Amino acid sequence: MAKYMLTRVTLNVSEVQAGDVLAEDIFVDYRLLAKKDLVLTERIIELLKLRKVESLTVRLPVDSVRVVRDLGATLVKEYEDVFAPLLEKKEVDEYKEKVSKLFMITLENVVHELRYGQILKSMQDAAFVREIFEKILEEKHRYDLLMRLKEWDEYSYVHSFDVFVLGTIFARHLGLPDIETLARGYLFHDIGKVFIPQEILNLKRKLNEDEFEIVKTHTTKGYELLLEHGEVDVAYFARDHHERFAGKGYPNSLCADELSEGVQALQIIDVYSAMTSKRVYHSGYGATDALAVLYRDRQLYNEKFMHKFVECLGIYPVNSVVYLSDNRAAQVELVYDMFPTLPKVKILDEQVSMNLPLNYSIKIIKMIDYRADSFEEIFNLFVEQLIRGEEDSLKIYFNKLIDHLHPKEIVLKIFLPSFRILRLLTREIQTDMKKYKNSINILKKLLEEQISVLYMDYQHEQTTILVIETSLRENFFVKLVQSILYIDKIVPFFINPCDGQRITQLMEHCNVNIAYFISEELTGDKRIRPMREGTFLYYTLADIEELLVSLVGMSMKKFSFEEKMQERLFSTLKA
Incomplete structure (x- = not known):
């Protein structure tokens, strides 16, 4: 069994081979170049050589002939010789050492070539940013402010540091004046997050409307906090970093000519950092995807x-x-x-x-x-993958489509049009029914994920009663009805068809005067059945399907889905 045992071996880069697996992360100039467990390829090895990486630690079988060429012991001795003088006891400024250590530890958390690219590529760039960081925190009250943010919400602190690093290098690239002041504004742009409840900051889902209104207050509260601490010259960065061109942002709906160039640069950096950073509810966009989202909304930013x-x-x-x-x-x-x-x-x-x-x-x-790519182009690619049944690839397009869409728009602009296309293909072109059912099942899976989010996001103000057999509740059309009711802040109460007395008791309990019966087929001619406690309205799944298709292309303007259901029924009776 020994030949299957692995050991860590440090080899010269010329000794490693395609197929070897990295045993530890590779850092170059403070930047993570390649992560542990990466399987090396010829291309990656050549790139590492170009980046002047001289040795790598990989995992090899213990009986590999390359084990004898382990450089580990030699490197340890060399490092000991180099750093021995630094280990001698010297008097140091404890505060400066604490700030320096804070910089280095946080830098390692944020800097990765996959999101930093050429930024901070040289030792000189890293030293430049470090010097500014240490100079900013020479004022102890600034350190205390930063620690207050760090202790309240670690992510907000790391994000602020990330924006500081990216923004400082970018401001220098743009040639903006007074880099140190800009850097300080970038470091404290999110300081108002200390006033936002932790239970909201740590939510593992997107914010609902009420929660978002609370989060928006971090701009003005951060502005006021910085003023209180004498940071008058940078307080506006906290207030204005969520403003957007043409008055599309908050809190003051400012336009381009009311925003300084330093803020205009910050707006881009802030969004890029937030999208590419890992959060509890998402793993972060890749750099190119984040940039694509920024360009999709280019009218909101300084495009130059x-x-x-x-x-x-x-x-x-x-x-x-x-x-x-x-x-x-x-x-x-x-x-x-x-x-x-x-x-x-x-x-x-x-x-x-x-x-x-x-x-x-x-x-x-x-x-x-x-x-x-326009929304329509991405939607067409999504539908193409949906028809093919390619679940993994269609999720990429789906995530791009739903980004920044209101939940009702997700239903009206994605699920309903997708279904209509599938139905047309099936009815008009005679698409394979097996493929159609598979595509509908994929749509239903995506919809179920959205339903769970909708249920958590909305504070429901009303209830309604849907009388449906248990076997039909997993039907795609019923799921769509459920999602739209959630968006209208209505909780659908499902109950099996039974004697009228139980249903009317439930209606009285929920304080509603209408119950909606949905079945595969109607057993009688009656569509409306008046009762002493209210009214029963009867629909087939085909009725619901036609109603849903009729909503395709409707505007975002608020409408009541229950009203649409009733309109549909009465128009059917008139016909």
């Missing part, structure tokens, strides 16, 4: 600054039109997860695709434009 930020990162999202160092224009076709700064591009004049070379002999010089 967005181009500059992409150039500063060196990570160009798919669909970017770029200018190469060999004077050719190209469009980014594919961004590789592990090495996003070396994408695959299509040369526009020649319509030929190529991977940018590992030695950077040809590289991207600047951003020309971004050809954003």
Whole structure:
């Protein structure tokens, strides 16, 4: 069995082979370049060599001939010799040491090439940011403010530090004046989060409308807190970082000409940091996906600054039109997860695709434009994958579609149109019924996830009674009805058909005067049955299906789904 045992071995980079597995993370210039457990490929090994990585620790079978070339012991001795003088006892400023340690520990948490790209690539950049951080915190009250945020909400602290690092380097890239003041504003832009209840900050789902209104107050409260602590020159960063062009933000609906360039840069950095960071309820966007979302909403930001930020990162999202160092224009076709700064591009004049070379002999010089996929284009790709039954790939498109959509829009713009297309394909083109049912089941899975979110998000103000056989409650149309009722802040109370007395007792208990009976087929001609306690309305699943399809294309304006159900029934009777 010994030959299957593995051991950690440190090898010269020329000794490692494709298929070896990293035994520890690789850091270069304070930046995480590759993570533990990564399976090495020839391409990755070549890239590591280009980054001047000299040795790697990998896991090898204990009987491998390469084990004898372990450099670990030699490296330990060399490190001991180098750092021995530093280990001698010296008097140090404990406060400065504490601040320096805080910087280094937090930096390791945020800096990763997959989201930082070319930012902080050199030791000089890291030293520049570190010096500014330490200078800002020379004032003890600022350290105390930062620790107050850290102790209240760790994520908000790490996010603020992340924005500080990215924003400081970006502001320098833009050539903005007074970098140190900007950096201080970026570091404390979210300080108002200390006033937001922890149970809201730590929610494992998206905020509902009431919770969001509470969170929005962190801007003005942060502004006031900074004023109280004498940070008059940077307090406006806390107040204005959620403002957007054309008055689309909060708290004051400011327009572009009312926002300083420092704030305009912060708005982009803040959103990018939030989207690419890990949270309790999501793992974070990849850099290219986050940039794509920013470009989709480009009207809200300084687009010139967005181009500059992409150039500063060196990570160009798919669909970017770029200018190469060999004077050719190209469009980014594919961004590789592990090495996003070396994408695959299509040369526009020649319509030929190529991977940018590992030695950077040809590289991207600047951003020309971004050809954003429209909602319709992404929706069409989603439906295409839905028809094919490709669950994994369609979820990528689904997540892009629902981002920033109101829950009612998710139902009206995604689920209902998708169903209508599937139904048309089945009825008009005679699509395979087995494929149709599979696609509907996939839609239902996605819908069930949304229903659970809707139930948690909304404070329900009313109830209604749906009389449905248990076997039909998993039906896709019934699930859609349930989701729309939740959005209207109505809890549907399900009950099996039984004697009228039990149903009328439930109606009296819920204080409603209508009960909706839904079945596969009607057993009689009556659609409306008046009762002493109220009225019973009868529908078939086909009725519900037609009603749902009729909602496709409706505007976001508030409507009552119960009113639509009643309208549908009475129009059917008139016909």
